Amino acid sequence: MDIESVRIHQLGPDDWHRFRRIRLLALAEAPYAFASTLAWAEARTEYDWRDLLAARTQFLATTGDHDLGTVGAVAENTGAHLISMWVAPKARGTGVSDLLVGSVVDWATAAGHSGIHLEVSDGNAAAERLYHRHGFRRTGVAGLISPEDPRLEFEMRLTLPANP
Known part of the structure; x- marks a missing residue:
């Protein structure tokens, strides 16, 4: 795959079917x-998917007719929150993940956020290396993924330059 052929699209509520497909x-x-499960996502309605896309910024990486990966971001009191990052196995190691993370960094910077935080699950070394490459560092905050999922996740944060 030629990284030059990859395009990043920002999805909106009308793109719910594309987001649903890649999320599943x-x-x-x-x-x-x-933290989400496949069964929970499969049970979501069209309205649920549209509502989800209305409440966040979601990017989709594509080449031709192929969806390669996705990442989301939400604005919070503490800055931007990078969520739902995933790249198809065939596109891993090609630079697609860097394009997706870069899209969130660009979005957060343009929106005037002071930083971006995310959580990475314990043992997901490839994801942690990706985020580290973009300047994210562990904050020292760790916790359970959810009450139903006792695995640990670690918070990472990137401080963005102040807008003039």
């Missing part, structure tokens, strides 16, 4: 990386 792929392929 992500949850089926890498359930260890998310």
Whole structure:
């Protein structure tokens, strides 16, 4: 795959079917990386998916007719929160993940956020290396993924330059 052919699209509520498709792929392929479950996502209605996309900024990486990966971001009191990052196995190691993270950094910078935080699950070394490459560092905050999922996740943060 030629990284020059990859395009990043910002999804809106009318793109709910595209987001649903890639989110289900992500949850089926890498359930260890998310607090959500495939069964929970499959039960969501069209309205649920549209509402989700209205409440966040979601990016989709594509080449031709192929969806390669996705990442989301939400604005919070503490800055931007990078969420729902996933890249298809065939596109890993190609630079697609860097394009997706870069899209969130660009979005957060343009929106005037002071920083971006995220959580990475314990043992997901490839994801942690990706975020580290973009300047994210562990904050020392760790916790359980959810009350139903006792695995640990670690917070990472990137401080963004102040806008003039």
